[in-house]
Structures are given as C-alpha cells and as structure tokens.
Amino acid sequence: xxxxxxxxxxxxxxxxxxxxxxxxxxxxxxxxxxxxxxxxxxxxxxxxxxxxxxxxxxxxxxxxxxxxxxxxxxxxxxxxxxxxxxxxxxxxxxxxxxxxxxxxxxxxxxxxxxxxxxxxxxxxxxxxxxxxxxxxxxxxxxxxxxxxxxxxxxxxxxxxxxxxxxxxxxxxxxxxxxxxxx
Amino acid sequence: xxxxxxxxxxxxxxxxxxxxxxxxxxxxxxxxxxxxxxxxxxxxxxxxxxxxxxxxxxxxxxxxxxxxxxxxxxxxxxxxxxxxxxxxxxxxxxxxxxxxxxxxxxxxxxxxxxxxxxxxxxxxxxxxxxxxxxxxxxxxxxxxxxxxxxxxxxxxxxxxxxxxxxxxxxxxxxxxxxxxxx
DNA sequence: TTGAAAACTGGCCGATCGGTCAGTCAGGAT
DNA sequence: ATCCTGACTGACCGATCGGCCAGTTTTCAA
Numbered sequence: 001x002x003x004x005x006x007x008x009x010x011x012x013x014x015x016x017x018x019x020x021x022x023x024x025x026x027x028x029x030x031x032x033x034x035x036x037x038x039x040x041x042x043x044x045x046x047x048x049x050x051x052x053x054x055x056x057x058x059x060x061x062x063x064x065x066x067x068x069x070x071x072x073x074x075x076x077x078x079x080x081x082x083x084x085x086x087x088x089x090x091x092x093x094x095x096x097x098x099x100x101x102x103x104x105x106x107x108x109x110x111x112x113x114x115x116x117x118x119x120x121x122x123x124x125x126x127x128x129x130x131x132x133x134x135x136x137x138x139x140x141x142x143x144x145x146x147x148x149x150x151x152x153x154x155x156x157x158x159x160x161x162x163x164x165x166x167x168x169x170x171x172x173x174x175x176x177x178x179x180x181x182x
Numbered sequence: 183x184x185x186x187x188x189x190x191x192x193x194x195x196x197x198x199x200x201x202x203x204x205x206x207x208x209x210x211x212x213x214x215x216x217x218x219x220x221x222x223x224x225x226x227x228x229x230x231x232x233x234x235x236x237x238x239x240x241x242x243x244x245x246x247x248x249x250x251x252x253x254x255x256x257x258x259x260x261x262x263x264x265x266x267x268x269x270x271x272x273x274x275x276x277x278x279x280x281x282x283x284x285x286x287x288x289x290x291x292x293x294x295x296x297x298x299x300x301x302x303x304x305x306x307x308x309x310x311x312x313x314x315x316x317x318x319x320x321x322x323x324x325x326x327x328x329x330x331x332x333x334x335x336x337x338x339x340x341x342x343x344x345x346x347x348x349x350x351x352x353x354x355x356x357x358x359x360x361x362x363x364x
Numbered sequence: 365t366t367g368a369a370a371a372c373t374g375g376c377c378g379a380t381c382g383g384t385c386a387g388t389c390a391g392g393a394t
Numbered sequence: 395a396t397c398c399t400g401a402c403t404g405a406c407c408g409a410t411c412g413g414c415c416a417g418t419t420t421t422c423a424a
Contacts (some may be wrong), residue, residue, distance in 0.1 A: 008322070008370080008371075009361075011371080011372090029211045029212070030211070031311060032411065032412080033411085033412065033413085034410090034411085034412095035198070042372075042373085043372070043373050043374075044373090044412090045372070045373055045374075045375095045413090045414085045415090046371080046372055046373070047411085048413065048414080049371070049372065049373090050371095053413075054412065054413090085405090092395075098423075107289070107292075110289075140352070140355070143337070143352050144352070144356055144359075146336075146337065147333040147334070147336070147337050147352070147353075149336075150332060150333045150335070150336025150337060151329040151330060151332045151333030151336070151360075152329070153332070154328075154329070154331050154332025154333070154335070154336065155325070155332060156326065160297045170322070170325050170326070170329070171329075173322070173326070174326055174329045174360060177326075177360050177362070178333075178356060178359050178360055179346050180359070189400090189401070190400080190401075193402090194402080214380075214381065215381085215382065215383085216380090216381085216382095224402075224403085225402070225403050225404075226382090226383090226403090227383090227384085227385090227402070227403055227404075227405095228401080228402055228403070230382085230383065230384085231400095231401070231402065231403090232401095235383075236380075236382065236383090253392080
C-alpha cells in the first residue's frame with residue numbers, strides 16, 4: 001500500500017531517528033537542535049514544534065529502551081529470586097545489545113542526569129534490575145552486579161564492528177563469571 | 183633559585199584543584215572557565231593567563247594520573263606475561279582508587295576525546311595496560327579485560343561514601359573472577 | 365472548491381560560551 | 395626615584411546555544 005503515513009508521525013519519527021544517531025556519535029551536549037533539524041531535513045523550529053524542548057527529544061530517544069527495561073523489571077518482580085536473576089542476566093544482555101545506541105547516549109547524559117526528570121524512571125528501573133541480577137542481599141554480590149552492569153554498558157559503547165551475537169556471548173560469559181553462575 | 187615563584191605556582195595549583203572538583207561534580211562540558219575562576223578566587227582572564235585554553239586546564243587535571251599510568255605501563259613492559267598481568271591487576275586498582283576523581287572526569291570527556299590531543303597519550307596507555315591485564319592473546323580474554331576495566335572505572339565513579347579499602351577489595355574480587363585468577 | 369486547522373519556517377531574542385586585549389598594580393633591580 | 399616585569403583583571407568580542415513567535419504553506423474534511 002502507498003502507506004499514507006500521517007505527516008505528523010513521519011516527521012516526528014525521523015527527528016528521533018536522526019537525534020539518536022547524532023547523540024550517539026557526538027553526545028547529547030555537543031548536538032544542537034540545529035544539527036538534529038538539518039539531519040532530519042527540517043527546520044529547528046519544526047523540532048520544537050514536535051517536542052517541548054531538547055530534553056523532550058532526549059526522552060523520546062530513550063523511550064523504547066526505557067519501556068523494555070520497565071517490562072523486564074516488572075517481569076522479574078513476579079519471579080522467585082533465582083529465576084529472577086537468571087531472567088535479568090539473559091534479558092538484559094539482549095536489551096543492552098539491541099539498544100546499544102541508547103546505551104551510548106545514556107553514558108553521555110549520566111553526568112547531567114540530575115537535572116533531567118524525564119529520564120529518572122529509567123535510572124530507577126536500572127537500579128532495581130541491578131538488585132535482581134545480584135540474586136542475593138549480600139552487599140558484595142550487589143556491588144559485583146553493579147560492576148557487571150558497568151562493564152556491560154561500557155562494552156556496548158562504540159562496538160559497531162562487533163556482531164550482536166559476539167557481543168551477547170561476551171557479556172554472557174562476563175556476567176556469569178562475575179556473578180558465579182558459570 | 184627562590185624555590186620558583188611562590189605566587190605563580192600557588193594560583194596555578196588552586197585553579198587545577200578547583201577545576202578537578204568542578205569537572206568531577208558537573209562534567210567538563212558543563213563547567214565554564216568562569217566557574218573555575220570563581221571557585222579559585224580569581225578572574226577568568228587569570229585562568230587563561232596560566233593555561234592556553236580550557237583543554238589545557240583539563241590536561242593539567244589529568245596529568246598526575248596519566249603520569250602514574252605511564253609509569254605502570256613501562257614497568258609492565260619489562261616483565262614476563264604472567265607477572266605483568268598480576269602487576270597491572272594490583273597496581274591499576276590502586277591507581278584508579280587513588281585517582282578516582284580523575285576517573286570521574288575522564289568518563290565525561292570520553293565522548294569528546296577525539297578532538298583532544300592533550301589526552302591521547304593517556305588513552306593509549308590505557309589501551310596498552312588492558313592488553314597486559316588480559317594476560318593472553320586470546321581475543322575473549324582481551325575483551326574480558328576491557329570489560330573488567332569498564333566495570334572498575336564505573337565503580338570508582340561517584341563512590342565517595344565507600345572507603346578506599348572497600349573499593350579496592352571489591353575491584354580485586356571482580357577482576358580476579360573475570361580474569362580467572364581467583 | 366474552499367476554508368480552517370495542522371504542519372512548518374525564517375528571523376529574531378537573551379544568555380552564555382571560550383577567548384582576546386589593553387591596561388592596572390605590586391614589588392624587585394638599578 | 396625610576397623603570398621594568400610578572401601577575402592579574404575588567405571590558406569586550408564573535409560564535410553559538412535553546413527557545414519563541416508571527417507568518418506562510420500544506421493538508422484534508424465538508
């Protein structure tokens with residue numbers, strides 16, 4: 001079909017698409033609204049017509065990953081501890097690999113995250129997931145889970161040359177070594 | 183010599199001290215020269231009198247950590263492989279913990295690091311050290327070493343409430359689990 | 365066909381950035 | 395007393411930022 005996409009959603013989607021690429025390549029702060037507009041083939045005013053401001057563009061970029069993470073957290077919440085740990089290990093690797101662009105963006109935003117209420121739920125879910133992944137209340141294991149996630153997120157940054165499967169395999173080995181579930 | 187100019191070095195040192203604190207708290211990009219000047223109790227022009235520009239201030243902040251890392255790398259280069267791995271594991275943990283403020287700053291600068299020739303040697307040394315820490319040419323172990331360093335650097339960020347010893351112990355356990363040297 | 369709503373834009377605004385420059389000032393050498 | 399110089403500063407610059415608004419173009423139901 002000629003897929004008569006409503007102009008509204010089509011432009012909006014393209015802005016988010018290009019914003020993601022630019023945030024990933026150069027970081028949030030270094031990307032201007034003009035850069036996004038130019039890449040999306042519209043004017044800066046159009047970007048601000050669709051989004052209330054630059055933070056809103058960021059929130060839209062992060063939204064799909066945030067939704068997936070929220071779903072994972074709620075799923076883990078209804079499982080016994082060991083199963084929740086196994087689920088989070090498996091699913092979070094997939095999630096991070098699939099949304100590695102978002103991971104890239106997030107790392108850049110972290111220093112300025114306090115002033116961004118738009119991404120607060122994402123951070124909160126991340127913290128909750130860390131606890132599930134630890135699989136224990138032992139502070140050491142909790143810290144090791146945080147350590148694991150830091151390593152995983154770092155590994156997903158700027159690793160476009162690696163295949164998804166290779167990346168998944170590496171993260172799986174690393175997480176199981178760290179969390180003693182080899 | 184009269185122990186070098188007292189005022190000169192005193193002001194310079196204070197600028198670096200305050201710049202480090204501000205970079206650590208808010209990030210490099212979010213910190214203006216005016217912020218640094220105000221914190222150091224001088225004018226913005228004075229900061230630019232002592233340093234050729236904002237990147238030069240950053241380089242001065244990173245310098246002590248960069249020097250320590252360079253020393254570690256050269257020491258590891260003269261050791262057999264297994265000894266070099268053990269040395270880097272032990273010493274790099276100390277280094278990261280001791281310079282955790284610099285680690286904080288570095289994470290923020292990474293996205294923009296390509297345009298900063300001042301810090302290129304530091305990054306190069308970091309890469310070299312990763313290879314020593316892997317202790318093997320196996321690509322998997324190399325990747326795991328990168329994974330470990332990412333986790334370690336992440337762990338050293340914003341962990342002021344933890345004691346140095348606790349942080350060191352955690353990193354030691356994590357590295358040995360990941361690199362199979364428990 | 366038409367007219368109102370939606371989509372879009374050029375131009376402008378105030379704020380802030382890193383950086384420059386002419387000049388002030390204290391104090392040591394002569 | 396004079397001069398010089400290193401340390402320092404206020405005022406200012408061009409560039410760029412996010413955001414705003416009046417006005418134009420496109421869309422589409424009636």
